[in-house]
Amino acid sequence: EVQLVESGGGLVQPGGSLRLSCAASGFTVSSNYMSWVRQAPGKGLEWVSVIYSGDNTYHADSVKGRFTISRHNSKNTVYLQMNSLRAEDTAVYYCARDLGYCSDTTCHYGMDVWGQGTTVTVSS
Amino acid sequence: DIQMTQSPSSLSASVGDRVTITCRASQSISNYLNWYQQKPGKAPKLLIYAASSLQSGVPSRFSGGGSGTDFSLTISGLQPEDFATYYCQQSYSAPSMYTFGQGTKLEIK
Numbered sequence: 001e002v003q004l005v006e007s008g009g010g011l012v013q014p015g016g017s018l019r020l021s022c023a024a025s026g027f028t029v030s031s032n033y034m035s036w037v038r039q040a041p042g043k044g045l046e047w048v049s050v051i052y053s054g055d056n057t058y059h060a061d062s063v064k065g066r067f068t069i070s071r072h073n074s075k076n077t078v079y080l081q082m083n084s085l086r087a088e089d090t091a092v093y094y095c096a097r098d099l100g101y102c103s104d105t106t107c108h109y110g111m112d113v114w115g116q117g118t119t120v121t122v123s124s
Numbered sequence: 125d126i127q128m129t130q131s132p133s134s135l136s137a138s139v140g141d142r143v144t145i146t147c148r149a150s151q152s153i154s155n156y157l158n159w160y161q162q163k164p165g166k167a168p169k170l171l172i173y174a175a176s177s178l179q180s181g182v183p184s185r186f187s188g189g190g191s192g193t194d195f196s197l198t199i200s201g202l203q204p205e206d207f208a209t210y211y212c213q214q215s216y217s218a219p220s221m222y223t224f225g226q227g228t229k230l231e232i233k
Contacts, residue, residue, distance in 0.1 A: 033218075033219055035222070037168075044211065044224060044225070044226050044227045045160075045162075045168060045211055045213075045224040045227070046224065047213075047221070047222040047223065047224065050218075050219045050222070052219050056219075058219055058220045058221065060221070094167055094168075096167075098218070098219070101173055101174060101177065108155075108156060108158075108173050108174040108177075108215060109215045109218045109219070110158045110170050110173035110174075110179070110213075110215065111158075111160070111168070111170055111213075112170045112179065114167035114168060114169070115167065116167060117167055
């Protein structure tokens with residue numbers, strides 16, 4: 001069964017750090033684009049980070065320089081290291097497989113598998 | 125950066141109705157547009173990719189259309205399980221950036 005399970009969320013003080021984990025089963029993270037998406041309480045979805053092809057990464061401007069996405073291929077796990085946390089980082093964090101639906105000429109990426117989410121609360 | 129704007133923000137409808145949600149991009153994104161459904165306390169679910177392609181396992185009452193800057197999600201014959209929040213997402217600038225719309229909450233009338 002294709003599945004993602006996040007862990008590592010919790011309560012942290014402003015300025016603190018946290019590392020989220022996303023364990024995959026049924027597919028290999030190294031062969032896929034993998035993203036983190038967050039949702040603040042009562043708000044919409046916000047893309048955070050992606051890792052793909054080798055160890056190429058991108059991060060949203062709101063987290064650039066503070067968050068780092070990485071993966072451990074032998075553990076089939078994706079991570080999100082979050083430093084210098086702020087109150088506005090409080091959210092449910094989801095990891096997702098970003099599947100490429102490809103034709104001869106192009107690929108369309110859509111997040112087809114999601115974890116259950118892990119809650120991060122930044123508060124003193 | 126590409127901005128995505130959905131309308132309406134909320135919508136009331138009855139079981140059996142046909143409803144359409146629209147999504148507008150701040151610049152042309154061709155057909156690099158996805159639609160997701162999210163129920164309270166649950167992760168989002170991919171419904172439509174590439175503007176009009178139905179994700180495997182999604183009922184055929186869901187359909188998507190549009191290209192360039194204007195897109196739509198139509199649900200024909202609303203079912204009780206369809207009451208949820210719907211988000212559009214552009215993947216034109218993937219993988220450097222993905223942008224979601226602000227969401228449309230579909231409620232029972």
